[in-house]
Amino acid sequence: xxxxxxxxxxxxxxxxxxxxxxxxxxxxxxxxxxxxxxxxxxxxxxxxxxxxxxxxxxxxxxxxxxxxxxxxxxxxxxxxxxxxxxxxxxxxxxxxxxxxxxxxxxxx
Amino acid sequence: xxxxxxxxxxxxxxxxxxxxxxxxxxxxxxxxxxxxxxxxxxxxxxxxxxxxxxxxxxxxxxxxxxxxxxxxxxxxxxxxxxxxxxxxxxxxxxxxxxxxxxxxxxxxxxxxxxxxxxx
Numbered sequence: 001x002x003x004x005x006x007x008x009x010x011x012x013x014x015x016x017x018x019x020x021x022x023x024x025x026x027x028x029x030x031x032x033x034x035x036x037x038x039x040x041x042x043x044x045x046x047x048x049x050x051x052x053x054x055x056x057x058x059x060x061x062x063x064x065x066x067x068x069x070x071x072x073x074x075x076x077x078x079x080x081x082x083x084x085x086x087x088x089x090x091x092x093x094x095x096x097x098x099x100x101x102x103x104x105x106x107x108x
Numbered sequence: 109x110x111x112x113x114x115x116x117x118x119x120x121x122x123x124x125x126x127x128x129x130x131x132x133x134x135x136x137x138x139x140x141x142x143x144x145x146x147x148x149x150x151x152x153x154x155x156x157x158x159x160x161x162x163x164x165x166x167x168x169x170x171x172x173x174x175x176x177x178x179x180x181x182x183x184x185x186x187x188x189x190x191x192x193x194x195x196x197x198x199x200x201x202x203x204x205x206x207x208x209x210x211x212x213x214x215x216x217x218x219x220x221x222x223x224x225x226x227x
Contacts, residue, residue: 001170035213037153044203045153047215056215088153092212095167097143099153 002027002091004100012108019076021103023089028069030093036065036074039102040085048087049074079105110135110216112204117221124194124225130187130204130218138182141207143214144189146200146223156202157189158212167212171197194225 003026032052037045047056049065062077089100116128143158157178177190205214
């Protein structure tokens with residue numbers, strides 16, 4: 001099983017600041033099948049990034065993904081008020097298609 | 109616009125069974141891979157099961173293997189999760205998700221249905 005570790009657990013930032021979230025896999029993720037999701041309280045998650053760096057339909061370009069192999073990053077260039085949420089990574093290349101534990105981005 | 113609507117959640121006693129459904133509209137369901145994930149109260153996401161477009165490939169998390177069965181009816185644009193031998197640890201919001209024709213991402217997600225296992 002591929003175990004995903006996300007860091008930090010919580011990121012406290014102000015609107016307008018840059019956010020950098022990390023997702024590290026215990027073994028290489030096949031074909032960079034790595035996704036990032038955003039979840040706000042009381043809502044279902046929403047796909048932001050697929051294939052490590054592909055932006056999903058309708059996702060603002062301030063969100064970007066990078067990485068390959070075992071190290072992946074989600075960057076939010078300038079935080080908007082609506083970006084404060086929990087972010088999960090998921091690898092969907094090898095079953096079981098595991099999720100990371102999440103990074104909470106909250107307002108400083 | 110693709111929409112997924114889950115149903116079938118509720119309160120069930122330990123050892124009981126429940127069948128969840130996920131109705132899909134606005135997509136070519138028969139060529140899409142589909143999946144279930146769950147989220148226990150206050151916890152993170154847990155992948156549960158996935159099924160390929162033609163049902164040839166089926167995958168389960170170890171935590172549900174042998175108790176849960178995923179299936180689909182492409183004629184009805186519907187995905188199912190039969191859950192047997194439920195335990196309190198299965199209490200969660202269950203989400204269905206659509207993958208692409210080639211992978212098992214979740215895009216989009218349904219709104220979720222709550223399953224509570226309690227005596």
